[in-house]
Amino acid sequence: MVSRHRRSVVSFAAAAAMLVLPAISARASSGPEISHFKLANGMEVVVIPDRRTPVVTHMVWYRVGAADEPPGKSGIAHFLEHLMFKGTEKNPAGRFSKVLATIGGQENAFTSSDYTGYFQRVTRDRLRMLMEFEADRMTGLKLTDEAVLPERNVVLEEQNSRVANSPSAKLGEEVQAALFLNHPYGRPVIGWRHEIEKLDRKDALDFYNRFYTPNNAILVVAGDVAADEVKALAEETYGKVAPRAEIGPRKRPQEPEQRSVRTVTFADPRVTLPSLQRSYLVPSAATAKTGESEALEVLSQILGSGTNSRLYAKLVIEKPMATSIGAWYQSSALDQTRFGVYGTPRTGITLKDLEDGIDSVIAEIAEKGVTNDELERAKIKLVADVVYAQDSQATMARWYGGALTTGLTVEHLKTWPDRVQKVTSDQVRDAAKTWLDKRRSVTGYLVKEHAKPQERRS
Amino acid sequence: MVSRHRRSVVSFAAAAAMLVLPAISARASSGPEISHFKLANGMEVVVIPDRRTPVVTHMVWYRVGAADEPPGKSGIAHFLEHLMFKGTEKNPAGRFSKVLATIGGQENAFTSSDYTGYFQRVTRDRLRMLMEFEADRMTGLKLTDEAVLPERNVVLEEQNSRVANSPSAKLGEEVQAALFLNHPYGRPVIGWRHEIEKLDRKDALDFYNRFYTPNNAILVVAGDVAADEVKALAEETYGKVAPRAEIGPRKRPQEPEQRSVRTVTFADPRVTLPSLQRSYLVPSAATAKTGESEALEVLSQILGSGTNSRLYAKLVIEKPMATSIGAWYQSSALDQTRFGVYGTPRTGITLKDLEDGIDSVIAEIAEKGVTNDELERAKIKLVADVVYAQDSQATMARWYGGALTTGLTVEHLKTWPDRVQKVTSDQVRDAAKTWLDKRRSVTGYLVKEHAKPQERRS
Numbered sequence: 001m002v003s004r005h006r007r008s009v010v011s012f013a014a015a016a017a018m019l020v021l022p023a024i025s026a027r028a029s030s031g032p033e034i035s036h037f038k039l040a041n042g043m044e045v046v047v048i049p050d051r052r053t054p055v056v057t058h059m060v061w062y063r064v065g066a067a068d069e070p071p072g073k074s075g076i077a078h079f080l081e082h083l084m085f086k087g088t089e090k091n092p093a094g095r096f097s098k099v100l101a102t103i104g105g106q107e108n109a110f111t112s113s114d115y116t117g118y119f120q121r122v123t124r125d126r127l128r129m130l131m132e133f134e135a136d137r138m139t140g141l142k143l144t145d146e147a148v149l150p151e152r153n154v155v156l157e158e159q160n161s162r163v164a165n166s167p168s169a170k171l172g173e174e175v176q177a178a179l180f181l182n183h184p185y186g187r188p189v190i191g192w193r194h195e196i197e198k199l200d201r202k203d204a205l206d207f208y209n210r211f212y213t214p215n216n217a218i219l220v221v222a223g224d225v226a227a228d229e230v231k232a233l234a235e236e237t238y239g240k241v242a243p244r245a246e247i248g249p250r251k252r253p254q255e256p257e258q259r260s261v262r263t264v265t266f267a268d269p270r271v272t273l274p275s276l277q278r279s280y281l282v283p284s285a286a287t288a289k290t291g292e293s294e295a296l297e298v299l300s301q302i303l304g305s306g307t308n309s310r311l312y313a314k315l316v317i318e319k320p321m322a323t324s325i326g327a328w329y330q331s332s333a334l335d336q337t338r339f340g341v342y343g344t345p346r347t348g349i350t351l352k353d354l355e356d357g358i359d360s361v362i363a364e365i366a367e368k369g370v371t372n373d374e375l376e377r378a379k380i381k382l383v384a385d386v387v388y389a390q391d392s393q394a395t396m397a398r399w400y401g402g403a404l405t406t407g408l409t410v411e412h413l414k415t416w417p418d419r420v421q422k423v424t425s426d427q428v429r430d431a432a433k434t435w436l437d438k439r440r441s442v443t444g445y446l447v448k449e450h451a452k453p454q455e456r457r458s
Numbered sequence: 459m460v461s462r463h464r465r466s467v468v469s470f471a472a473a474a475a476m477l478v479l480p481a482i483s484a485r486a487s488s489g490p491e492i493s494h495f496k497l498a499n500g501m502e503v504v505v506i507p508d509r510r511t512p513v514v515t516h517m518v519w520y521r522v523g524a525a526d527e528p529p530g531k532s533g534i535a536h537f538l539e540h541l542m543f544k545g546t547e548k549n550p551a552g553r554f555s556k557v558l559a560t561i562g563g564q565e566n567a568f569t570s571s572d573y574t575g576y577f578q579r580v581t582r583d584r585l586r587m588l589m590e591f592e593a594d595r596m597t598g599l600k601l602t603d604e605a606v607l608p609e610r611n612v613v614l615e616e617q618n619s620r621v622a623n624s625p626s627a628k629l630g631e632e633v634q635a636a637l638f639l640n641h642p643y644g645r646p647v648i649g650w651r652h653e654i655e656k657l658d659r660k661d662a663l664d665f666y667n668r669f670y671t672p673n674n675a676i677l678v679v680a681g682d683v684a685a686d687e688v689k690a691l692a693e694e695t696y697g698k699v700a701p702r703a704e705i706g707p708r709k710r711p712q713e714p715e716q717r718s719v720r721t722v723t724f725a726d727p728r729v730t731l732p733s734l735q736r737s738y739l740v741p742s743a744a745t746a747k748t749g750e751s752e753a754l755e756v757l758s759q760i761l762g763s764g765t766n767s768r769l770y771a772k773l774v775i776e777k778p779m780a781t782s783i784g785a786w787y788q789s790s791a792l793d794q795t796r797f798g799v800y801g802t803p804r805t806g807i808t809l810k811d812l813e814d815g816i817d818s819v820i821a822e823i824a825e826k827g828v829t830n831d832e833l834e835r836a837k838i839k840l841v842a843d844v845v846y847a848q849d850s851q852a853t854m855a856r857w858y859g860g861a862l863t864t865g866l867t868v869e870h871l872k873t874w875p876d877r878v879q880k881v882t883s884d885q886v887r888d889a890a891k892t893w894l895d896k897r898r899s900v901t902g903y904l905v906k907e908h909a910k911p912q913e914r915r916s
Contacts (some may be wrong), residue, residue, distance in 0.1 A: 071642070072711035073530055174639075174718045181635040182650055184529070192640055192714040236506040253530035260632045265719040267897075367649060438908065439725075450719060450896065 032390070034400070035227035036410045042215030046400045046410065047230045048222035050393050054124045056223030057393040058077045059117055060134050061401040063218070064211035065193070067113040067184040067252055067334070073203055075191015077154055078111040080204045080212075084118065085109075086147040088140035093147065096133045105130075114334050115405035121394070131237035138217065139241045141208055147162045148201040156197065159190050167268035167342050167446055172277060173446040174264045176338075179279045182253045183335060215243045220401045222393040255281060255336055262442040271448045273323075276351050277342040278358075278443040282435040284333035286407030293331050294419045295427040296339060296435065300329035301378035302428065303362070303368050304341060308377065310365065311341070315357045321349045322357075330404045339435060351445050362436050369429035383417045460787045489520065490848070492858070494868045497697045500673030504858045506680035508851050512582045513848045514681030515851040517575055519590050519859040521676070522669035523793070524649070525571040525642040525710055527615035531661055533649015536569040537613055538662050538670075542576065543567075544605040546598035551605065554591045563588075571643050572792050573863035579852065582682045589695035596675065597699045599666055606659045616656065617648050625726035625904055630735060632722045633902035634796075638736045640711045641793060675699045678859045680851040713739060713794055720900040729906045731781075733811050735800040736816075736901040740893040742791035744865030751789050752877045753885040754797060754893065758787035758827050759836035760886065761820070762799060767837065768823065769799070773815045779807045783816075790864045797893060809903050820894050827887030 007063040024209040035047040066077045087093030100107050120130055140349075163169045168419055173188050180186030190196070220237060221230050285293040304311045304327020311325045325343040389395045403413050493505040524535045528745040545551030558565050578588055621627045632647050638644030648654070677696060679688045716739055743751040762769045762785025769783045783801040799820075803812040847853045863873050 036695060072709065074640070074711075127477040170717070174720075177639040178720060181632075181644070182532070182653075186639070194712060194714055195640075207577075217641055251530065254652060256652055259724065260629070260631075261723040266717065267719075395802075 005346055014434070032396075034410055034414070035230075035271040037231065039141055039214065041239060041241060041335055043234070043238050043241075044218040044404065045230060045234050046218065046220045046404065047225070047227040048220070048393070048396050048400065049226065050223050050396070052224075054224045055121060055393070056124050056127050056221055056225050057119070057121045057397045058127065058130050058134070058403050059220040060118045060138070061115055061117040061218040061220065061399050061405050062251065063114075063216050063247070063405050064116055064207075065112050065114040065188040066187055067407075068211065068250065069184070069187070069207070072195060073199065073207075074187045075155070075159075075196040076199055076203050076207050078190055079152065079196065079199050080207050081109050081111045081116050081118075081209075082151050082155055083143060083148060083204050084137055084141065086141070086143055088142050089134050090136050090140060091133060096137070099129070099133070107304070111189055113187075113189055114332075115402065117396070117398075117401055117405075119397075127230075128233050128237070129223060131233055135241055137213065138212055138238070139244070141205075141212075143201050143204060145201055148204060152196065152199060155190070156193070160195055161194060163188065163190060164193065167266060167271050168275065168277075170268070170446045171264065171266040171446045174266060175277060175442045177260050178264050178442045179281055179338065181255060181258070183255050184252055185333070185335065185337075210245050211247075213243050213245045214241045214247075215245065216247045218401060218404050220397045222397040224457050250334060252335055256439045261438045263445065263448060264442060265445045265450065267447050268452045269448060271446055273344050274351055274448065275342065275344040275446045276355055276443060277340060277446075278441055279338045279340050280436055280441040281336055282329070282339040282440070283329040284335065284337035284406070285412070286295055286334055287336055291419065291423065291427055291430065294416075294423050295431040297331060297382060297420065297425045298328050298375065298378045299365070299428050299431050299436075300327045300339065301363070301381060302363065302374045303327040303432075305378075305381070306348065310361050310374075311343070311358065315343070315354070315363050319357070320346060321354050323345060325358075332402050332408075334405075334407045348356055351447070360436075362432060365429060366432040366436065367423040367429070372425065375423070375425055375428065379420055379423070382420050386417055462553040466887050467855065472870075475894060484632065489791050490854075492868055492872070493687065493688075495685075497672065497692055499697060499699060499701055501692070501696050501699075502676040502862065503688060503692050504616040504676065504678045504862070505683070506678070506851070506854050506858065508681050508854070510682075510697050511570075512580060512682045513584050513851070514585050514587050514683050515577070515680055515855045516581045516585065516592070516681075517577045517678040517855050518596070519573050519575040519678065519860050519863050520669055521572075521674050521705070521708065521863050522574055522665075523570050523572040523863075524645055524647040526708065527642070527645070527665070530653060531657065531665075532645045533613070533654040534661050534665050535574055536648055537568050537610065537654065538665050539569045539574050539576075539656050540613055541601060541662050541666075542595055542599065544599070544601055546594050546600050548592060548594050548598060554595070557587070557591070566776060569647055571645075571647055572790075573860065575856075575859055576865075577852070577855075585679070585683060585688075586691050588697070589691055593695040593699055596696070597702070598671055598885070599663075599670075601662060603659055606662065606707065610657060613648070614651070617651055617654060621646065621648060622651065624731050625724060626733065626735075629722065629724040629725070629902045629904045632724060633737050633900045636720050636722050636900040637739055637796065639714060639716070641713050642710055643791070643793065643795075644881075668703050671701045671703045671705065672696055672699045674703070674705045676859060678855045680855040691719065696869045703911065708792060710793055716898045719896045721903065722900060723903045723905060723908065725905050725908045727903055727906060731802050732809055732906065733800065733904045734813055734901060735798065735904075736899055737796045737798050738894055738899040739794055740787070740797040740898070742795035742864070743789040743870070744792055745794055745820040749877065749881065749885055750889065752874075752881050753889040754787050754880045755789060755840060755878065756833065757823070757886050757889050757894075758785045760796065760832045760838060761785040761823065763836075763839070768819050768832075769801070769816065772819050773801070773812070777803060777815070779812050780804060781814050792862050792865045793864075806834055809905070813901065817896075820890060824887060824890040824894065827883040830883065833881070833883055833886065837878055838879070840878050844875055 032049050038044050064077060069076050100120060103122060103126055105120055105121060108119040110117050118134060122130055163173055177186045219234055282296055283292055303309060311327060315322045315325055323346050324341045329339045329340045330337045341358055343354050345351060399413060490507050496502050527534050558578060561580060561584055563578055566577040568575050576592060580588055595733045621631055672831060677692055740754055741750055761767060769785060773780045773783055780801045781804050785799045787797045788795045800818055801812050801816060804810060857871060
């Protein structure tokens with residue numbers, strides 16, 4: 001029952017990897033001229049010119065994700081993403097995908113806590129056809145129990161293989177649930193299994209009718225096409241879709257002040273190497289004060305990205321305690337987000353020892369800041385990644401879609417490299433001191449078996 | 459700004475103490491004949507005769523509590539309880555309380571995760587007047603910003619004194635939030651402070667109009683009064699209140715399977731003695747299989763109630779590790795609930811040592827069960843408490859109100875002592891083994907300050 005479509009649940013961590021570098025310098029003369037406008041029905045459009053090859057990347061993003069689900073219906077955002085391939089009155093199930101396959105197109109879809117998106121890549125002459133298909137399923141989705149119930153099994157199987165059968169993913173789910181005491185970011189994007197099992201056709205249609213309306217959607221087109229051309233095509237296709245729901249501000253329950261150090265220990269006989277993963281509650285690009293998110297971005301580079309990072313240098317090379325180690329920052333989120341560190345100890349080193357090692361490395365940055373060399377290296381890396389990324393239509397399109405669905409603007413992305421350049425060593429130190437506070441964190445331990453009381457006492 | 463009314467947030471733990479013994483034997487010839495019926499508008503009525511003195515205890519219970527609040531509006535159930543004293547068109551603010559004071563009556567109100575209740579005690583000749591007042595505010599509540607906003611400060615001050623300024627209560631709040639990954643029982647009854655701060659008149663009225671309707675209410679009258687007399691009075695007062703909302707089943711998001719051992723450490727310089735408190739996720743009387751909740755009740759007695767309990771005998775007397783120690787079970791809950799253990803180590807004993815001691819005591823019961831002596835003593839105590847409690851009108855009334863608002867029946871309460879009598883040693887052992895599994899638990903540590911990395915390494 002595995003679907004033919006390559007669709008994915010974008011976990012927070014995956015989203016971090018995907019969106020951690022959300023910008024292109026306005027000053028880079030080679031940077032594209034982004035167009036951003038609205039259709040009469042409220043649908044936003046972003047056009048990113050890329051004339052190198054006669055192809056286009058086409059994405060429709062909805063401002064809705066797992067954090068917008070009604071309580072008790074976790075997984076419905078992702079389940080609906082699957083069901084969007086079940087056809088409409090006009091285009092029965094499979095036709096859209098079949099046509100794409102015939103013309104050598106690619107397609108994909110993804111769901112995160114904050115957004116859901118649909119992606120295709122085709123030659124430029126097929127853009128109108130693509131838009132007609134996508135606009136059709138924005139309003140005409142037809143769901144029968146015969147289509148919905150087997151697809152629910154597909155999703156349950158996906159939950160099995162991605163989470164239930166992966167001790168590390170299961171621990172990640174528990175850490176996330178323990179980190180967010182009140183905010184729905186604590187909910188897994190794929191959903192809690194016992195709730196997925198009860199999702200039905202009505203749940204999917206209710207969610208679809210409430211959120212899949214043009215005034216809640218963003219079209220992103222990157223490729224060999226001009227903005228006015230996209231505008232004309234969009235008006236003729238998406239522009240014909242009438243809004244069917246009002247969209248208010250996206251208000252989710254926020255976190256109380258966090259003041260407790262938390263741990264989660266998950267034991268599974270399949271664990272061969274113990275490991276630890278910690279998440280801190282930190283500001284996102286959308287919620288941070290000026291410069292704070294950029295400082296966290298630089299901090300995550302210096303602390304835990306690559307073999308030059310502090311964690312790697314100190315705990316893998318200098319004093320070998322870990323076999324793998326790192327840090328990440330999920331900057332793209334509408335509300336408060338996560339900064340993560342993780343590591344796997346070498347044989348003979350306990351999780352506690354490695355954790356103390358990590359704590360010491362963080363404490364040193366929080367106290368003394370970072371060197372100018374580190375600062376410059378991190379900035380060069382971050383900005384270079386932005387420049388290199390212009391090479392990929394899909395990456396560019398995902399940045400803009402991801403930004404606009406998590407409370408940011410096109411302008412924010414354009415000026416991001418400049419703001420990164422301004423980050424100082426003091427700001428990095430302050431970010432570590434303020435935000436990498438264990439009282440705002442959950443540390444997860446993955447072990448083979450739980451310690452027995454008498455063992456722990458020794 | 460402290461209110462004159464003695465009102466209370468019923469925390470889970472407090473509710474446990476209050477409702478842990480929810481029954482009266484049908485076979486005890488001295489037990490009262492409980493009447494239970496419905497008015498035409500859907501309001502339920504329970505009458506508990508008690509002819510010893512010419513007084514009546516009158517309670518109106520609503521089937522709504524903190525777990526029924528809309529996301530982001532935590533605290534609204536409790537805030538509305540406060541606002542119910544702000545008067546109606548007919549009876550301006552203060553009149554009800556003033557009249558009660560004049561006639562020597564008592565009043566109180568309480569909010570829990572599952573219910574909200576209003577209580578008065580007067581001489582029997584005042585019952586009709588009481589019902590008129592209470593029926594009036596079931597439908598005629600009048601709220602102005604002038605009344606609402608200062609009362610919100612009262613509630614914030616209450617949150618300050620009860621939670622924010624009590625390290626132990628703060629830790630309890632965090633343990634509860636960490637225990638429930640998905641269910642709104644993780645939400646504090648008084649609310650998250652940042653959400654209380656935003657509650658307003660509209661939130662209160664929306665909640666009132668949705669839940670304060672006679673078809674969602676239970677009248678409990680205990681005292682010197684006959685059932686038909688109460689029925690007549692109720693029809694003439696509450697019976698006149700038209701239902702103003704439909705009440706569906708109370709469906710809350712349920713917990714995923716819990717498989718992680720969790721800890722929460724809260725440090726506060728005011729802590730003079732460290733302590734620990736652990737909560738397990740366990741079945742409630744309403745969700746348990748036959749006999750399971752009764753076995754947990756007996757287990758909590760044997761494990762941790764009084765100086766004969768296992769925890770006290772082993773860890774205070776036999777091998778002195780603790781200065782205080784105990785266990786409790788919150789049986790009254792519509793959904794899965796909590797079983798708790800707690801302890802304060804003696805000087806020189808670490809929290810870890812005490813925790814290992816507690817774990818060993820629990821492991822012994824889970825492996826070997828309990829003795830016949832222990833079993834008999836626990837049953838005698840539980841049933842005796844029920845008999846003694848008949849002495850208190852208020853306790854009786856609270857049992858019935860608490861039971862009917864948490865998914866139980868009058869019959870359940872009547873047969874409870876019989877079911878407790880049937881609990882076997884094997885059932886107690888199995889309850890400990892199945893439910894006191896650390897993978898279903900959160901352990902909270904209250905300490906003066908967090909350990910430093912280097913200290914922990916030693």
